Amino acid sequence: MKISPSRIAAFEILYKIETEKSFSSVLLPLAEEKLEPKDRALCHELTLGTLRKQIYLDRRIAKLTNGKKLDVAVKIILRIALYQLEFLDKIPPHAAINDAVNLTQMAKKTSAKGFVNAVLRRSTREKIELDFTGAVEKISVETSHPNWLIEKWIGEFGQAETAKLAAANNETPKLAYRLTAKTTAAVKLALQKEGVENERKYLRELAANGKIYFQDEGSQLVGNAVELKENKKFLDVCAAPGSKTTQIANSEFPRSNLIVAGDLYWNRVKILQKNCHKQGAESVHILQYDAENSLPFADQSFDVVLIDAPCSGTGTIRHNPEIRYFLEEKDFTELASKQLKILKNASKLINHGGRLIYSTCSLEKEENEDVCQKFLTENSGFYLVEPNLPEKFLTAQGYARTFPQRDKIDGFFIAVFEKN
Ligand SMILES: C[S@@+](CC[C@H](N)C(=O)[O-])C[C@H]1O[C@@H](n2cnc3c(N)ncnc32)[C@H](O)[C@@H]1O
Known part of the structure; x- marks a missing residue:
């Protein structure tokens, strides 16, 4: 056999x-x-x-x-x-x-x-035709998304957009990567050659040695929105596996900043440490804590804080197709309450004039706009500012959003708050 x-x-x-x-x-x-x-x-x-x-x-x-x-x-x-x-x-x-x-x-x-x-x-x-009770079920079966999720998205984005979104979720995402502190001049030159994007084996070898890092462009936008300037104290609250920590630590002014990152789970903290080391982001201080309860820092001890919150991940179904089968409707409310708690706790750590960046890889309003709106209502010391990102990603309410069907990248949500 x-x-x-x-x-x-x-x-x-x-x-x-x-x-x-x-x-x-x-x-x-x-x-x-x-x-x-x-x-x-x-x-x-x-x-x-x-x-x-x-x-x-x-x-x-x-x-x-x-x-x-x-x-x-x-x-x-x-x-x-x-x-x-x-x-x-x-x-x-x-x-x-x-x-x-x-x-x-x-x-x-x-x-x-x-x-x-x-x-x-x-x-x-035999040619067996499938039958459907209506348009929702047709989209659900033809794109393999649970009926309730399609119904929910139709309520939020409309039927035509939902059909496009669900179809885009089944596309193979393009292999996106960025440079690291370990990218040598020779590698940079090699990466500029035409066609190198298709040389997966070469890219995988570089990634295995920390010379590049695979990261979807939607996720990279979060790192860009942080815009860490010189001499700043920065905390990445929910940092593992470290995609954004390493992106930020390797950006323009790595030496002058204090960069701290942590996560809830010890196994994920270890992965964060490994990734920082692999990409040459050695200066990052790494900790374990539960940000939902309390963070081990004095109030107002950071200039910039990123909360890349635990979320449903509905913006990353292209990379994680099984997510749609694991989710239940009640998850969104439970996640929203956790996200708001983390946001409130982390906000205490911000200096006057400092910035708080909140992001998720969820497409759901409950985890995004609703959480931010509640936070603003309860925390009058903060106000919303537009993320410094290309205009096509900005929403009328002052947030940034990306969508797999529109932007051909993962679906991310980004909010930037400043403290008075
Ligand atoms: C979306 S992931 C972060 C991804 C990461 N920022 C990156 O770019 O690689 C959310 C992270 O939050 C962590 N997390 C969940 N609950 C937490 C809590 N109460 N305190 C701290 N971290 C938590 C999870 O373990 C997970 O690693």
Whole structure:
């Protein structure tokens, strides 16, 4: 029984995501380390492709099996195989089906082998149309987003924009990176060469050595909005894994500033330390604390504070396709209350004339404008200023927002407050 290692790895990753709420961005790199280069691309495609089409594939499977209740492993094996049969023209159907049957055996579901084989063969013979109760369900199934999330977005952005957003969430994001303190002149020159953007292997090697850092352009805008000037005391409140800390620490005036960064979880603090070291941001002071309760600093001890708050992440579904299946409606209110607490605590640390930057990678009003509005109502010492970012990102209310469907980058929200 020979099964392609890429299909075994994709099955194991998808099984963990389904049963343990794990993240593909964590599991894929770990699996890819163990795979031969020739198997990596297919594992990547099968994992992310299947996740991006999950609701659609489940609908097809329900039609093909007449709604039969399926064992989790069998359901995942069918999803992976059906994804190949419907969306990957370079894979011969027999290869997808044979490996699915063998995976069923490997997963110790021997009695389901005939069933898996029959369902997949039926899918290649019969054209099965899906039916929808209305426009919302059509968008939900065709773009594989939960119905409630589509309904929520339609309420906020309208139907046409929601359809575009949900479709954009299934696109493969472009590989974006920035320079670090370790980027040498020779590397800078090499990166200017045409076509280098497509040389993923070269870019990965540079990133592994800290000479560049992969960071979506939406996330980089947050670092840009911080605009740390000379001789400032800066705190990055929710800093791990350190994308923005290292971006800011490496920017124009690294030597004259005091840069402090921290996070709630020890394992994430360690990742933050590792990333700072890797990118040559050695001067950053790193701490562990719970910013929701209290921060270990005297009042008014910083000039600039960034709160890149824990959030639902709905702006990063392109990079983390499984997020949409983990979220529940109640999460937004719970997150908003946590975000407001952190914002209020951190605001006490700002000097007069200092700045507070609040950002999320969420598209939801509850976690963004609503949190900022509540903060401003309860904290009269602060006022909103427009982020110093390209005009196309600025909103009528004075915030900055990015959208995957409009800007082709992750969805971020940025607010800048100044203290009287
Ligand atoms: C959006 S992530 C930050 C990303 C980071 N700024 C970057 O650019 O790499 C939010 C972070 O907040 C941390 N966090 C959550 N609750 C926290 C709390 N109560 N105190 C401090 N950090 C917290 C999480 O562990 C997570 O690392």
